[in-house]
Amino acid sequence: MSLLGASQLNLHYADIEIFSDVTLQVNEKAHIGIVGPNGSGKTSLLRVLLGMQDFDGGDIFKSDSLRVGYVPQTALQSGFGTLKDQISQVFQHLIQLEKDMETSAFAIQDSEGVEQTQAENKYSTLMDEYESLGGYDYQNRMDRVVDGVGLSDTNLGTLVSDASGGERTRAALATALLAGPDLLVLDEPTNYLDFKGLEWLEDFLNRSASAFMVVSHDRFFLDRVASEIWEID
The missing domain is CATH 1.20.5 (Single alpha-helices involved in coiled-coils or other helix-helix interfaces)
Incomplete structure (x- = not known):
């Protein structure tokens, strides 16, 4: 079953072509890695597909009930309370x-x-x-994921407004993983993870029932989690 698709997408910035005639399909349980040089349009493609950015031509198709978990390269400095409060909203x-x-x-x-x-x-x-709904296990699940992405108790007590970009992004990653969406869309999720965190995320994604699209410069990581690679020139 197709979760998300696009036909002949085109995007330009002024006179600069970002991508053209892009046709793609994301099926249930697809494990997709996206690679390409800086400025090639990887992030723009994700944002266009998710309806977060306008495009110049083509069509996008989504499952009516599609639930998406999107984690940008750096999470915005917004939200209320502490990082733990934000994650607990799941x-x-x-x-x-x-x-x-x-x-x-x-x-x-x-x-x-x-x-x-x-x-x-x-x-x-x-x-x-x-x-x-798993009420007797949700706290353990949250603890495992929070530890996996490298957030300590001290980090969790930090106000969102005071948190560093790395802390906010790891909190956003934990939130998306715990939500269990139909489609995870992760833009450079390894940027703020140490080696232990990379291994943990690799294992999590390989066990996940969600489809995912992951942009990363870490080709070794992608080769270990993705079953198909999309390359943007």
């Missing part, structure tokens, strides 16, 4: 379920008869949903 529904379960537990204690039975039924329903 699990906002589970966090709300925890609050609702706590409220229901108090309601069970403070009621009796029919009202208590209703509170117990509500708690049971909430608990079933929480369990089915």
Whole structure:
């Protein structure tokens, strides 16, 4: 099944041709690496495909329900709270379920008869949903990914507005990986990772059920995660 496709895409900046007549298709579980010299239009191609940048001609096709996780080369200095707050937004529904379960537990204690039975039924329903969505494991998942991309507890406590470009980008990478989108789009994700982080990301991508498109100058890394390479001149 095709997640994303394009036909005869064209892009120019003033009189400079960035790319022309680009036709492509991204299928489910595709593992795509994108290479090319600086200024060849790799980032522009990603942004065009994701609807973040205008283009001069051609067509783009997307699955109606497509969920995309995009991580740019350097994450923007925006957001609220700490880096941990930002990453935790992935699990906002589970966090709300925890609050609702706590409220229901108090309601069970403070009621009796029919009202208590209703509170117990509500708690049971909430608990079933929480369990089915992986609620009892999400904190461990977050810890593993955060550690994998090289963010320490100290990093996590940093306000987004005060974080370095590397910290923000690693937090954005962790957020995208935890979200489990249909398509991951990563622009130079290895820039802020050390060797241990590179090995971890390689293993994560090879195990991921998501399709992905990865731009990188690290051809060795791409050869280990991508099943096809797109080269932009």
